[in-house]
Amino acid sequence: MALADRSLVLGRDVHSGEVLARGGDPEAHSILQRTAFVPVVRLHETYHRLPIGLDEAEEKRLATRAVARLRAVNYTVDTDADFDTTTREPHYLPLGAQVAHLAERIREATTSDEVADVLTELTASHDGVLIALGEVLAATAAFCQDLGQPADPHTAKRLQYLAEHRLGVLWSDLAHTRNDLADRHQDHPQRRACTTEVGPGEREASAVCACPPPPPRLFTSPVGVPTAPAPAHPRR
Known part of the structure; x- marks a missing residue:
């Protein structure tokens, strides 16, 4: 940076x-x-x-x-x-960072079951993230409806439309993907769990594990979640 x-x-x-x-x-x-x-x-x-x-x-x-x-x-x-000030406020990870961490779990996933578990957090029908987002949109629409300015009812109607139609499509597609992955029980053909071990025929002390590189990020999250340092690679 x-x-x-x-x-x-x-x-x-x-x-x-x-x-x-x-x-x-x-x-x-x-x-x-x-x-x-x-x-x-x-x-x-x-x-x-x-x-x-x-x-x-x-x-x-x-x-x-x-x-x-x-x-x-x-x-x-x-x-x-x-x-100007000498005060320093403690910094806590916001709620969005917790949701962004779900993407990290998917990037590290090696099986369809692992990804299905993550998507469940988004699509659960009672308390999933998308259901909660719909409640936020509906509550904001209700607040704006009678706020008193001429544009407020239009804003409320737009938010209600987003909650009922656009968000519903997103939830439906993700829920379908989640259910499909839950039924597959499939290992990803290009990913595998890292054992931190080098190949069986490797004799060089400096060798590292033979895992393929991680998949590229298609989108950059606005908020990163710190990850623990990788363990040292044992020599065989």
Whole structure:
């Protein structure tokens, strides 16, 4: 990762008076958003601002907290004196990181049963991730319905549509895939469990296990989950 991606500038804009944050990588952007900042996407850049309508004391509190959170995970933050702080907030993995870890389990899976177990967490009919997401959409739609602005009923209807139709298609396809894999009991032909052992005819002390390389990632998760270091390869 480029060093510039670990640096941000957070301060009050001299022209607009807004508190803005520029720079950083997706993890930094997530931290900003979890500290109330709003992303602004322009043609050549994306930056973040605090919500409109805050008083100066609240702006200072949120900006200072963002600096504390960013520096706690080793970002370099160039900030105004008003927002500077020596405080470091503990950083916990967000809920999204737990869901992203399911993808890591699928990448490491060697059998259809293992993948079916992971997909069950997404598709379980009572408390799966997608069912819970549908409840979030429905609850947000109900909140927006009577909020009072002219566009609010349209927003509510759109969210309800997503919950009932688009999310339902996603759930149906994944559930079908999960059920099909659960019935197969099949080893993946190009994957196998790593024994950390070298081949039986290998005599070189520096040899490593003969497992094939891991499959490439088709998508990059916005949040990574730390993994334990690989065990040392025993010599035979």
